[in-house]
Amino acid sequence: MKRRWALLALALPLLMYLLAIVKAEYHLTQGEIHTFAISGYDPRDLLRGHYLRFQVDFDWAEEPSTCPTNPEQELELESAQECCLCLMKTEGPIPKVFHTTCQEARVSCDGALRPAAAKDLHRYYIPEEQAQEAERLIREGWADRSAHILVSITPDGEAQIVDLQIDGHSLDDLLRGE
Amino acid sequence: MKLDKKLDAWKQAGLIDADTAEGIRTFEAGSARPILLWAMGGVGALAIALGFVSIVAANWVNLSDYLKLGVAFAIGCVLAASIYRVLDSEAPNTDASHPANTQWLRDTLVIVFYGYTLAALALVGQIYQLGGTVGGLLLFWSLGTAGLVFLGRGRALAVFFFLGLLSTYHTNLFEWAETFRELDPAEKDLAENITVFLAGISPLLFLLFSHLLARIPALLRKRSHFAGVFNAGSWVLLALLGNAMQYLWYDDMRGDDVPRWSIWACLAAGGVVAGFIPKLYPGHSPRTQLGMRCTILAVYGMGVLGAGIDHPELPLVGALLNLGFLCLLAWTSLQVGSKAGFNFLTALIGLRVIAIYFEVFGSLLQTGLGLIGGGMLTLLITWIWLRKSNALATQLTEEADS
Numbered sequence: 104m105k106r107r108w109a110l111l112a113l114a115l116p117l118l119m120y121l122l123a124i125v126k127a128e129y130h131l132t133q134g135e136i137h138t139f140a141i142s143g144y145d146p147r148d149l150l151r152g153h154y155l156r157f158q159v160d161f162d163w164a165e166e167p168s169t170c171p172t173n174p175e176q177e178l179e180l181e182s183a184q185e186c187c188l189c190l191m192k193t194e195g196p197i198p199k200v201f202h203t204t205c206q207e208a209r210v211s212c213d214g215a216l217r218p219a220a221a222k223d224l225h226r227y228y229i230p231e232e233q234a235q236e237a238e239r240l241i242r243e244g245w246a247d248r249s250a251h252i253l254v255s256i257t258p259d260g261e262a263q264i265v266d267l268q269i270d271g272h273s274l275d276d277l278l279r280g281e
Numbered sequence: 282m283k284l285d286k287k288l289d290a291w292k293q294a295g296l297i298d299a300d301t302a303e304g305i306r307t308f309e310a311g312s313a314r315p316i317l318l319w320a321m322g323g324v325g326a327l328a329i330a331l332g333f334v335s336i337v338a339a340n341w342v343n344l345s346d347y348l349k350l351g352v353a354f355a356i357g358c359v360l361a362a363s364i365y366r367v368l369d370s371e372a373p374n375t376d377a378s379h380p381a382n383t384q385w386l387r388d389t390l391v392i393v394f395y396g397y398t399l400a401a402l403a404l405v406g407q408i409y410q411l412g413g414t415v416g417g418l419l420l421f422w423s424l425g426t427a428g429l430v431f432l433g434r435g436r437a438l439a440v441f442f443f444l445g446l447l448s449t450y451h452t453n454l455f456e457w458a459e460t461f462r463e464l465d466p467a468e469k470d471l472a473e474n475i476t477v478f479l480a481g482i483s484p485l486l487f488l489l490f491s492h493l494l495a496r497i498p499a500l501l502r503k504r505s506h507f508a509g510v511f512n513a514g515s516w517v518l519l520a521l522l523g524n525a526m527q528y529l530w531y532d533d534m535r536g537d538d539v540p541r542w543s544i545w546a547c548l549a550a551g552g553v554v555a556g557f558i559p560k561l562y563p564g565h566s567p568r569t570q571l572g573m574r575c576t577i578l579a580v581y582g583m584g585v586l587g588a589g590i591d592h593p594e595l596p597l598v599g600a601l602l603n604l605g606f607l608c609l610l611a612w613t614s615l616q617v618g619s620k621a622g623f624n625f626l627t628a629l630i631g632l633r634v635i636a637i638y639f640e641v642f643g644s645l646l647q648t649g650l651g652l653i654g655g656g657m658l659t660l661l662i663t664w665i666w667l668r669k670s671n672a673l674a675t676q677l678t679e680e681a682d683s
Contacts, residue, residue, distance in 0.1 A: 109368050112428030113361040117397040119425040120357060124350060125404055169439035223412030264410035 114120070130263050134255030137214055138196040139224075141250050141267075143241075153234065154226040155267075164199035186206055186258055187221065188221055188263055196251070205260060217260035224254060227267045233278040244269040252275035284309055322389040323437030330396020346408045355399045360394040364432060384434060391433035392441055398426050407507050416453035423449045434503055439510035447487070447514075454480055455607045462642075474543035481547035481584065484522055488515035492561050516576075523580035523606050529587025530599025536591075542587040544581075551581035565617075573615030579609055597651075604658075607633060634659055 141157040144281035171187040188204035189212035190198040198213060229237040243248030249270040255263045267274040286304040297305075333356075344352075367387045399422045423446060428441045449548060458476045461469050492509030493501055500507060542664070554561075555574040562570055583602055607630045614622035638655045 106369075108428070112432055113365055113394075114400075115428055116394065117357050117361060120354065120398070120401045120405065123405040123421075124409075127325065127405060130409075180581065220412075225439055226412065228407045228410060246546045255480060262412070264412070267431070 119159060122133070126259055127263065130257060130261065131255050131265070134263065135214060135263075136265060137179050137190055137198055137256055138268075139254060140197060140246050140248060141252050144227040147217055153231050155237060156230045157241075157250075157252075159221065159224050161188070161200040162193075163234045164196050164201040170202035170204055188216040188218065188219060190216060190256070203245050208260075209258065214256045215258070215260045216262060220256075220260055224252065224262060224264060225272070229274070230278060237278060238273060240269050240274060241267075293485050297564070323440075324391065326389045326437075327396070327441070328393035329393045330400070333397050333400035336400070339441055342428040342589060351402050357394070357397060357401060360390060360397060362398075364390045364394060368432065374382040376380035388433040388435040388438050393655055394443070395426050395430060395438075395441060398422055398429070408618035413457050419445075419449040419452050431500070431504065431507075431658045434506065436510060439504075439507045440514075442507070443487075443514045447483075447518075449478065450483060450486075470540070474540040474546075475558065476543075477540045478546050478550075481522070481543065481581070484515050484580075485550055487518060488509055488554065488561075489590075491515055508663075518578065519580055521608055523576070523583060524603065526580065526583035526587050526606075527599035527603035529584070530592070530602070531594065531596050533594045534588055534590075534592050541589055545562065545586050548581040548589075549584050551577045569613075571610075572616040575609055576613050579606055587652040596640055597637075597654075599651050600633070600640060604630065604633055604637070630662065634662065 140160040140162070142160050143157055172275060185205045186202055187208040188200050189203045190200055190210040192198050192213045200216075203212070205215055205217065241250055247270075251268050252264050253266040253268065255265050284306065288305060289295070292299065292302050294525055344398055364387060367390060368384055371387070372381050399418075402418055402422055402425075406413060426445075427638065430438060436541075450474070454476060461472045461476075464472060467662065485681075491508050491514075494511060495505075495508035528561045541648055555577045558570050558573050558577075562573065565573075583606065587599070587600070609624035634655065637658070
């Protein structure tokens, strides 16, 4: 009995580690990749520890929003029906975005992004040794609006960053000199 | 070395004979604990655990992601297998030649595995660019390692477990509070009050948790350090919270933005726990229990005085309340029989009095009044100290003898 308990206690941390990997991999297999432009919300301080901070510049459509943007109205609505970002593919790589109910977004949009998931898209982990180089590259990318993130979005609206690209090249590859 | 000197002095004073001295020496040698070994083990294990976290944070670009994940998993497997092997060697039907050493090794490995798990989960978050919160990561880690930590027994492991749970609790509370900005005013007020209440009563929750740990026979028998560390840690938290209450007087507390009812709710919770002190500490004297009750009530009472009612900025009131609180803590330490705690708090009281001198410097009138007030306070404390010192010294000696 004691041995079983010990085995369980020792296996649990390893199982949680594997579970976290499997969950992240499963997300990538289920999700569809969408591209968004990014910019720094504090241009003086992009680098925080070992990650870059940015905000997503959504390409807002002129569609009338079927979801209230007023926070109080949104709260009232959330209890009945959650609000999502509807992503509509365009000829270019970046989708047009507008607010609608999640139910509507899942049926009629090319992708539905939950607002809570969208708020989490604000940092990208970078190697410590190339942090300054990464910051320089991304500053240049913002200057000519060529900095983008590739996001895997699942049908239920969860998001996971897949890559950060400058002018179509992966930041990780650029840092490796590839 | 210190014991030898004392035994020689007692022998020369004719208090004990040579046989008794030798008997004491043999007994103390037999019951001595390898404190240095344990301390070095704790420090080494912590360094390795922090090393894992640091390597993950460095995000070494030269290794591929899958290789990093694979190496991390392999390290975890080696650690888990090592701990299992040590546990197996301690089983009753096997001949463990050095039980103290295997216990040391087991605790050290468990601390390393505890830290490694956090680093490994952070690695997954980094590689897959997961946008979750630090609080979420800590919660996942604490849940996953709750069973692991109980495979160890030592005090160092118990301290790390306590700090891990404390960080998890307060980080999640802080991150939850960050989400209030999006709420409407009524809900924001309610949420802020709940947060202040949960943060305020955290020492009480940890105190009750320590007594829960002490009531589990299996834990008490071989892991009594866990309950002891959580109990001591809760009282340290309570003392720190009480110490922080003085700063409520360094700000203007008039207005509707102060979460009022939660402060009163904390006092009520403190009152309930204070009421249960005789049941929680049945082996302690009534004076010790009184000291504990007064400490709890003083902490939350100062909270109510500082934030539960409107008042302007009055730093001197805060400083004097803090001085009174430190005196109460010193008295309680004395009742508990902690001479080191009493001496430490006496030194703190002296430093706090000196700090008051600097705080009252301002205009010439303020400085003059402050210096007179501070000087009188210093003389009063010295006078009380002189009057009581003989009685305190006798009490400390009796407690040390007993």
